[in-house]
Every structure is written in structure tokens, then in C-alpha cells.
Amino acid sequence: MVSGLLVPARDPGARGSRNARGKAAPAMSPATVLAGVPEWWAQRASAAGLSGKWLDVSQAVDTALPKEVATPFDVPEQLGTAEQLGERYVASLGTKDRSDHGRHYTPQPLAAELWAMTKRALGWKRPRPLPGLVRDPACGAGALLLPVLRDHLGASARTDPQLVLAGLPNAIAGIDNDPNAVWLANVVLAAELLPLLAVTPRARRRPLPALTEVGDGLAANDSRCLVSLMNPPYGRVKLNPDERARFARHLYGHANLYGLFMASGIESLSPDGVLAALVPTSFLAGRYFEAQRGVLATEAPLRSVGFVNDRAGVFDGVLQETCLVTFSPKKTRTVTITSVNGTVSPIAKVATPKRAGPWILPRRADDAPAAAAALAMPLTLASAGWKATTGPLVWNRRASDISALHAAGAVPILWAADIDGGVVHQDPARDGQRYLSLRVKSDQQVMVLREPAVVVQRTTAPEQPRRLVAAELTDSVLTQWGGMVVAENHVNVLRPTSSNPAVTRTTLTRLLATRTLDRVMRSMSGSVAVSAYELESLPLPGRDILASWEGLSGDALEAAVRFVYRTDLP
Structure with missing residues (x-):
């Protein structure tokens, strides 16, 4: 089946690298963007039928205002969606900041497709309320969590709104080390909850929950999650001895941030869970990810791959493909491969990779027979001498x-x-x-x-x-x-x-x-x-x-x- 999916060009944006953010000098500063959020919130709350203190984001959402939120300014009419607001913020960070710390923006269609792939990997055939926690360890401004929240709210339409609101912190969570991005994520996610708040009796209304928090997404987490969903930061990073010991099974040579986030995600998965990520395809074949491929092939086999042919705004300046991938501890025999380029089109189903070497995954449907035959070949160039x-x-x-x-x-x-x-x-x-x-x-x-x-x-x-x-x-x-x-x-x-x-x-x-x-x-x-x-x-x-x-x-x-x-x- 082919589904419509437009992938527009976007500036990459906030993702939490493990270092402090550098100073940027874009045309519009992050502080200026953030200063417009209170007015943006007030417009949405009013449109939902709310009034009084619920028009004030500092009272309506259970999270502290960043110091950058100064005198609000008028929000342009065209800034009408949560995605556009997040986009405006992450574009304001500046090219050097994004390049130095591997920060990149997730276009809304890719976020939606990654969640769709995740649901298929979970075996869901129809909408349903989340039965476990979905966590994004590098959530930025919350782009990946928006489609998850919307699906959950839609499937919970017949449930008491108070129960839905009370249960959200156990269903959706995000972590990032950029406090401003976390605040913005909490605001745009809370904006999706305004209709529920509006139908809640006035006397029972409470500030909307903050679903994301400031922290280190790589920190060991004892709580298991149903889904680890991520578009992680990338770039080489030095590890201290304890970190290197923790991730030793996944490492060959230098450590790359996105590989570490994937390793951490696997650590925290429940036995029936899914790791879903947007990463460069170098992960699928590069020597430095050989050890990690070996761990995944054994403990959480590959379930699906979507090759993103239009890379603009995902990994700017990187001369390689990007892909959406899902993994699960549940055993599987085949990998579903699709192409994401304006539409989502099927390519092939191939045998699940079982080795640590480069994974052979066709990028075109007519390459599928050769890929299947190559998987059964007895020699490689190295073993051929x-x-x-x-x-x-x-x-x-x-x-x-x-x-x-x-x-x-x-x-x-x-x-x-x-x-x-x-x-x-x-x-x-x-x-x-x-x-x-x-x-x-x-x-x-x-x-x-x-x-x-x-x-x-x-x-x-x-x-x-x-x-x-x-x-x-x-x-x-x-x-x-x-x-x-x-x-x-x-x-x-x-x-x-x-x-x-x-x-x-x-x-x-x-x-x-x-x-x-x-x-x-x-x-x-x-x-x-x-x-x-x-x-x-x-x-x-x-x-x-x-x-x-x-x-x-x-x-x-x-x-x-x-x-x-x-x-x-x-």
C-alpha cells in the first residue's frame, strides 16, 4: 500500500547533545521565539473554550517558565500548529549550534511515519490507548511525541477526561538537556490536551501535566518502557570508564552518540517493546557499528526499515541516506523495507539479519532478488582471499x-x-x-x-x-x-x-x-x-x-x- 507522505525541506533543530549549547546568532534568537509562546498558548486555549487563568501558560501547564520568556509579542497568524512553533524555535538555534552538537529537526511526516512503523512492529491493527510507556530520550521540542499523544487521545475518546489526563505521565515521557526545548515540548504537548481540559468541570480542573523533563537521556533508567522512540543526536563522544564499561558490548572504536542512545533504548525496553529510531544508514553497514548490530541481531532483531531518500532537513550536509528503523525483542523472520520519498512505497521483505556484518537491505524493489541471493552466499571478498x-x-x-x-x-x-x-x-x-x-x-x-x-x-x-x-x-x-x-x-x-x-x-x-x-x-x-x-x-x-x-x-x-x-x- 502507498500512503501519502510529503517530506518538506526543513532546518534541523534542537536535539540534546551531551554538551552545553554554544551561543548562536541567527536572525531571530531562541529567546524571541520563546517570548511569543504565551500569546500562542492563549490563542489556543481561547479557541478551546477556556478563559481566565487557563489562558496563562504559566498557570495552565505544570512547568516553570524559562527566563527567556520576556514580554510576549504578537504571533503571526500562519504560526498555527505545534509543529510550526517547534520548527521556529529549532531553526533559531543557529547553524553552528546544530552542527557542533548533532542537533536535527524531525519533519512532521517522518515523525508520523516512524510512529506508524512502531505500531506495526507492536502488532497493533487498530487505534488503542497506550498500554505502556512511550519514551523519547532526546525529545527536543517534542516532535516525535506529538503523533503518539494524538493517537492516544483519539483512542481514549470514550474515557473520562480526568482519568486520561491523570494517566498521561505513565504513558508518554520525554527527556532532553536543553531546558528551553523541554519547556516548549511541554507547552505544545499540553496544547493537545486543551479540549479535554475544557470539558472537565471547572472545580476539578488542574494544571496540565508536564510530560517531558530536563535530564540526560543516556542515564541508566530502571523503569521499563513499551517504546523507546528517538531521533537522537549524532557525533563522536568521549566516554568515561564507567560509561565505556556499560556500553562495551555495543562499541567498536570510538563511540557515536546515536549508537549510545540506541543501546540505552534497548536496555530499557520491556520484553514485548519496540525501539524506533531515525538514524543514518551508516549504522546498517559501518564497521564502527558492527558490535551493536551483533547485539541487536541477537537481542532485538530488526523489524522494519524505511529509507528516506529526501534527506533535506534531517541530517543536513551528510552525504548518506537516512532511515527509519524499528527493533523488537520479539522474534521475527522477515524485515519489511519501504522507501520514503514523498510517498511511502513498499520495496521488499527480506530475511531478518542474524549477523554482525553489514546488513544487506535493498533500496529498490528490483534489487530484492540479488539481496536475498547475496545473503545465502558462502563467501565474502575477504574469505575469498x-x-x-x-x-x-x-x-x-x-x-x-x-x-x-x-x-x-x-x-x-x-x-x-x-x-x-x-x-x-x-x-x-x-x-x-x-x-x-x-x-x-x-x-x-x-x-x-x-x-x-x-x-x-x-x-x-x-x-x-x-x-x-x-x-x-x-x-x-x-x-x-x-x-x-x-x-x-x-x-x-x-x-x-x-x-x-x-x-x-x-x-x-x-x-x-x-x-x-x-x-x-x-x-x-x-x-x-x-x-x-x-x-x-x-x-x-x-x-x-x-x-x-x-x-x-x-x-x-x-x-x-x-x-x-x-x-x-x-
Whole structure:
């Protein structure tokens, strides 16, 4: 089924990083936005039929006013929804603040779709009051909690309003370390409760509950929740020894905030609960999330994925896909995959990932057969006898040693542009930066490549038709280049780990050039970068099949690979 879902471009906004917020200097300050909230509240309370003290947000909601709320100003008529008010606040924080602390705004359609996916993961087929707690540990201005609250209120329409209001703190909760965002979240959520307050007898009316609080969303929480719902902050973070011990099972190398929030969310889930999150797709394939994927595959398997193709306003400036994901401790055999791009469209159902390696999840319906076949492949590029490494030269760190002249002791640099077209060549655009002078003592051991290899572009442009761009660095090409080269950091180098790999260098180069393998790689990674880790994880058939492909090329090889991976590519 296709449902309507418009994903508008938005500025990203407040999400609680673990550091104090920096000072921003946008056109409208957060204080100015917050100062308009009392008037915004009064308009909504009056429209609900309330009067007197209930028009004063400081009396109507059980939460203290921020000091930034000074003299109120008139609210423009077009600022008519809770989402628009939250949007205005988070846009006011400034680009540097958002970038430094990984704060990002959740567009309303994505919030609604993530909640819809959550309900499906819970097995709900019709609206129902919340039977347990839904908690957002990085709630910002409450965007993710709004659709939850609205659904709960709609399903509770026949329940005594006083009972509904009294039970809300046990049904919905949010945490964030931005006090202003928390106050705003409490106000916009309370605004949804105004109709209930209006039908409550005057003598029994009480201030509306504050459903979110200031705090550390990563703090250990003894109370279990039915749903952990989040669009967490992202970015690397240093952990103290106690935190590292707590999250050790989920970590490989440095810690990323959104991975920690997901780990914390799993900790606090009830046995029949659901973790629902909006995260970059690097989580699904990256090496740094391998340990966490292993924990999830065992303890809370993946239930559904929605790939967000229009990324504007979700993770600004990030050259990778974003996805909506749900996990649950309840056992499942399949993952439902959808595409979110103006509409929500079905892609495929595939087997639930059971391993810690990159999860193969097709981004297009016609990639589903190849993804299913790849999951059953007995080998990977690594087990077939090949090792991938990233080119050691980070050019801007050695800029003074790079020149256009072939001076004594200089070695030619192999750039990613030199691989375009599947043949190693010297791209004229790099002639001005062609040679590296080996001045550092370790250069001969670290920098220089003296043997034939398969070279692959590590970073491709979003508009490129292929993710896998490979070429064979043969003996003859090496000789033409002077017997040695230095691979730049945007080049991956594939070398055999034994004298008899399952696939030869020439055939491997041709395999990587097939459309089928390119589509399989796209099912593994949403990023424009192709990491050495992902290359080594590329699924391959057994040795007998690989041997049968030796000597094939062009259309004959394309057809043979299509047959084995069960694809329908023309």
C-alpha cells in the first residue's frame, strides 16, 4: 500500500547533545521565539473554550517558565500548529549550534511515519490507548511525541477526561538537556490536551501535566518502557570508564552518540517493546557499528526499515541516506523495507539479519532478488582471499611534498580520478599534484605500492551511476608508472592474502564492474563512500562458481553473474 507522505525541506533543530549549547546568532534568537509562546498558548486555549487563568501558560501547564520568556509579542497568524512553533524555535538555534552538537529537526511526516512503523512492529491493527510507556530520550521540542499523544487521545475518546489526563505521565515521557526545548515540548504537548481540559468541570480542573523533563537521556533508567522512540543526536563522544564499561558490548572504536542512545533504548525496553529510531544508514553497514548490530541481531532483531531518500532537513550536509528503523525483542523472520520519498512505497521483505556484518537491505524493489541471493552466499571478498586497505596518502597533510615535477626520490600518486572508466590512467586534472617526495623515514614502508592490485574508488559522487568503480593495476601499468605508486586516501587497494585466492585479480576487477555487484553494494551501504570494510564484506558465491567465471568478460560475465544472484537487470 502507498500512503501519502510529503517530506518538506526543513532546518534541523534542537536535539540534546551531551554538551552545553554554544551561543548562536541567527536572525531571530531562541529567546524571541520563546517570548511569543504565551500569546500562542492563549490563542489556543481561547479557541478551546477556556478563559481566565487557563489562558496563562504559566498557570495552565505544570512547568516553570524559562527566563527567556520576556514580554510576549504578537504571533503571526500562519504560526498555527505545534509543529510550526517547534520548527521556529529549532531553526533559531543557529547553524553552528546544530552542527557542533548533532542537533536535527524531525519533519512532521517522518515523525508520523516512524510512529506508524512502531505500531506495526507492536502488532497493533487498530487505534488503542497506550498500554505502556512511550519514551523519547532526546525529545527536543517534542516532535516525535506529538503523533503518539494524538493517537492516544483519539483512542481514549470514550474515557473520562480526568482519568486520561491523570494517566498521561505513565504513558508518554520525554527527556532532553536543553531546558528551553523541554519547556516548549511541554507547552505544545499540553496544547493537545486543551479540549479535554475544557470539558472537565471547572472545580476539578488542574494544571496540565508536564510530560517531558530536563535530564540526560543516556542515564541508566530502571523503569521499563513499551517504546523507546528517538531521533537522537549524532557525533563522536568521549566516554568515561564507567560509561565505556556499560556500553562495551555495543562499541567498536570510538563511540557515536546515536549508537549510545540506541543501546540505552534497548536496555530499557520491556520484553514485548519496540525501539524506533531515525538514524543514518551508516549504522546498517559501518564497521564502527558492527558490535551493536551483533547485539541487536541477537537481542532485538530488526523489524522494519524505511529509507528516506529526501534527506533535506534531517541530517543536513551528510552525504548518506537516512532511515527509519524499528527493533523488537520479539522474534521475527522477515524485515519489511519501504522507501520514503514523498510517498511511502513498499520495496521488499527480506530475511531478518542474524549477523554482525553489514546488513544487506535493498533500496529498490528490483534489487530484492540479488539481496536475498547475496545473503545465502558462502563467501565474502575477504574469505575469498582478498584484503582491502585504504590509500595511506592524505594529501593535505603532505601538501608541501606534492608537486607536478618528477624530482629525484618522488613517486607518482594514484588518485581516484585515475581510475575512472575502469582503466588506470593519469588524469590530466591531477597533473599539478602528480608526485609525492618521500621525505618521511617510514614512507618507503607505509606509502609505496610496488605490486599489482585491484584499485577501487573509495568515494563517489551522489549523481554517479555506479558505486563500484574499479580498475586493475597490472605489472605493465606499474612499469609505465616507474614500478611503484602511492595510493591517495580516496582509493581502496585490494591485494590477495594468499598465492591462490578464490578469484584472480583480472576476474575480480571484471566482477566489480558488473551491474549486479554494484547493486549488491548499494544494498549494503547508503553512503557515497565505499569503505574497505564493506568491500571485504561483499558476498560472493563458492569457489567452483568463481572458477567458472575465469575467462568470461563483457555480456557473458554479466549474464553469468545475473543468473547466480537471481537478478532481473536488463
